[in-house]
Amino acid sequence: SPSDPDLVARARAAKERLGEKVFILGHHYQRDEVIQFADVTGDSFKLARDAAARPQAEYIVFCGVHFMAESADILTSDDQKVVLPDLAAGCSMADMATAEQVAECWDVLTDAGIAEQVVPVSYMNSSADIKAFTGKHGGTICTSSNAKRALDWAFEQGQKVLFLPDQHLGRNTAVRDLGMSLDDCVVYNPHKPGGGLTVEQLRAAKMILWRGHCSVHGRFSLDSVNDVRARIPGVQVLVHPECKHEVVAAADQVGSTEYIIKALDAAPAGSTWAIGTELNLVRRLANAHPDKEIVFLDRTVCFCSTMNRIDLPHLVWTLESLADGALVNRIQVDPETESFAKLALERMLALP
Numbered sequence: 001s002p003s004d005p006d007l008v009a010r011a012r013a014a015k016e017r018l019g020e021k022v023f024i025l026g027h028h029y030q031r032d033e034v035i036q037f038a039d040v041t042g043d044s045f046k047l048a049r050d051a052a053a054r055p056q057a058e059y060i061v062f063c064g065v066h067f068m069a070e071s072a073d074i075l076t077s078d079d080q081k082v083v084l085p086d087l088a089a090g091c092s093m094a095d096m097a098t099a100e101q102v103a104e105c106w107d108v109l110t111d112a113g114i115a116e117q118v119v120p121v122s123y124m125n126s127s128a129d130i131k132a133f134t135g136k137h138g139g140t141i142c143t144s145s146n147a148k149r150a151l152d153w154a155f156e157q158g159q160k161v162l163f164l165p166d167q168h169l170g171r172n173t174a175v176r177d178l179g180m181s182l183d184d185c186v187v188y189n190p191h192k193p194g195g196g197l198t199v200e201q202l203r204a205a206k207m208i209l210w211r212g213h214c215s216v217h218g219r220f221s222l223d224s225v226n227d228v229r230a231r232i233p234g235v236q237v238l239v240h241p242e243c244k245h246e247v248v249a250a251a252d253q254v255g256s257t258e259y260i261i262k263a264l265d266a267a268p269a270g271s272t273w274a275i276g277t278e279l280n281l282v283r284r285l286a287n288a289h290p291d292k293e294i295v296f297l298d299r300t301v302c303f304c305s306t307m308n309r310i311d312l313p314h315l316v317w318t319l320e321s322l323a324d325g326a327l328v329n330r331i332q333v334d335p336e337t338e339s340f341a342k343l344a345l346e347r348m349l350a351l352p
């Protein structure tokens with residue numbers, strides 16, 4: 001939708017007043033009206049690195065969701081302030097693993113006598129508390145673009161992985177990229193005693209997957225893939241690894257948002273694609289490639305509602321406040337959590 005010209009002018013003016021003091025990061029799932037003001041766009045991995053590479057900016061305005069702003073705070077210096085334009089922009093997947101639940105899970109693994117064999121690998125889409133737990137127990141963070149490398153590393157450190165909080169990314173990576181079987185994976189349900197698993201199941205498993213999922217990608221189904229193939233002969237199906245295993249198994253290609261963008265850039269004119277990821281990105285890609293036919297994998301799936309909370313009015317309010325000297329919506333991780341979370345994030349950044 002076209003942005004309100006008055007708001008566009010106000011955002012531009014406030015950004016100009018701030019000059020070098022502000023650096024705006026935009027995740028690929030953000031609205032166009034917000035993306036137009038981003039100094040850099042990226043997937044969550046690229047944005048974490050870009051935030052860390054901007055020591056001169058006093059304010060990092062993170063147009064994305066809460067866990068991304070936390071990660072940026074962890075990776076930037078203490079005098080840099082990370083700001084999230086709407087504090088209600090969370091992530092339902094990150095909320096599916098709380099610190100208490102994960103501590104309880106670790107007790108279950110300890111009681112089963114396997115904790116010392118387990119290396120935690122946590123998806124970037126998790127709270128700073130979960131990242132700190134991961135760092136404290138010798139594990140690493142991963143994103144959808146380096147999950148294979150993270151799992152390879154983890155299996156050099158131990159015999160089992162506890163993968164948090166996205167069961168789909170964990171399962172898809174283990175099966176597709178590491179050649180494991182579905183039987184090597186079990187799902188730990190934090191709402192059931194003992195995770196709903198027997199001690200024998202825990203001891204036999206290689207991958208202990210947390211029972212979390214993305215509320216957007218989790219809605220694509222095998223029917224979505226079959227329907228689009230029936231509707232558009234020759235279509236290539238490209239999906240994000242947060243989709244269910246059966247969707248990923250039926251797709252032609254799988255990759256992170258950054259991968260999807262590059263694949264479409266490289267695709268020949270006249271090719272036809274059905275994309276299984278968030279709608280803002282798919283629409284932007286369709287507009288950017290008028291020579292290719294790019295459709296949304298399933299029209300019943302929609303935007304990520306929390307990503308969409310960051311809109312132009314919130315961005316204008318944020319930039320004008322900062323330009324007026326009011327530090328609003330700062331995201332600040334406490335020092336103890338930060339030090340362990342940083343350990344886990346740095347292990348990720350050091351992956352080969």
Ligand code: 13P
Pocket residue numbers: 042043044045125143144145214242256257258
């Ligand atoms: P990436 O940006 O790492 O592909 O992750 C997608 C996502 O769901 C972010 O919230």
Ligand code: SF4
Pocket residue numbers: 029065090091092093094125214215216217278304305306307
């Ligand atoms: Fe969370 Fe999914 Fe939205 Fe990403 S797309 S922020 S994983 S709910």
